[in-house]
C-alpha cells in the first residue's frame with residue numbers, strides 16, 4: 001500500500017466534510033424574523049443622522065425626564081459619576097492634559113451618537129423604554145448642560161446632525177486622505193507636512 005494511515009484518515013475527514021457541506025444541515029431551530037421584528041432591532045444612528053426617527057425634544061422637557069429616570073445613577077447634576085456610571089458633563093479642554101476627563105461633551109465626536117446610545121442602552125435598568133421624543137429631549141438637555149447648544153434649541157432629525165461637537169476633529173479619520181509631502185504622526189489626528197531635508 002502506497003498511502004500511509006494518516007493520509008487515508010485525512011481523505012476520510014475531507015470526504016465527510018464535503019458531504020455535510022453539500023447537504024447543509026438543517027437544525028430546525030428558530031424562524032426567519034418578520035420585517036417588524038428586524039425594524040425593532042435596526043436602530044443604529046450613524047454620524048450623519050440619516051436614520052434618526054421622527055419626533056423632537058428640548059432641554060426644558062429633558063431636565064424633567066432626567067430627574068425622573070437618570071439622576072438615580074448619574075446624580076442630580078450629571079457630574080457625580082459613581083463607580084461605572086459615566087460622568088455626563090464637563091471635561092472641556094481637559095483632553096490634552098495629563099488627566100483627561102472623557103465625557104459625551106468633551107470627547108464624543110458626534111451628537112447623533114448620544115441619541116443612539118441613550119435610546120439603545122439607557123436607562124441602564126430599563127433600556128429601550130424611552131420614546132423618540134424623550135430621547136430627543138434628553139439629548140437636548142445633555143448638549144445644553146455641556147454648553148454645546150442653547151437652552152431653547154429644538155432637537156430633531158434635521159437639527160441634531162448639525163450640532164458640532166467640540167472634539168469633532170480629535171479622532172483619526174476612518175479613511176485618511178494621503179497627500180504627497182504629508183505624513184501621519186502617531187499622536188496627531190491630521191496629516192502634517194513632511195519637513196524638507198536641508
Ligand code: HEC
Pocket residue numbers: 066069070071072073074084085086087088102103104114117118122123124125138
Ligand atoms: C441604573 C443606573 C443607570 C440609570 C438609571 C441610567 N444610567 Fe446612564 N449609565 C449607567 C452606566 C452603568 C453607564 C456606563 C455603561 C457603559 O459604559 O456601558 C451609563 C452610561 C451612560 C452614558 C454614556 C456615558 C459615557 O461617557 O460613556 C450616557 C450618555 C448615559 N448613561 C445617559 C443616561 C440617561 C440619559 C439616562 C436616563 C434616561 C440614564 N443614563 C440612566 C447607568 C445608568
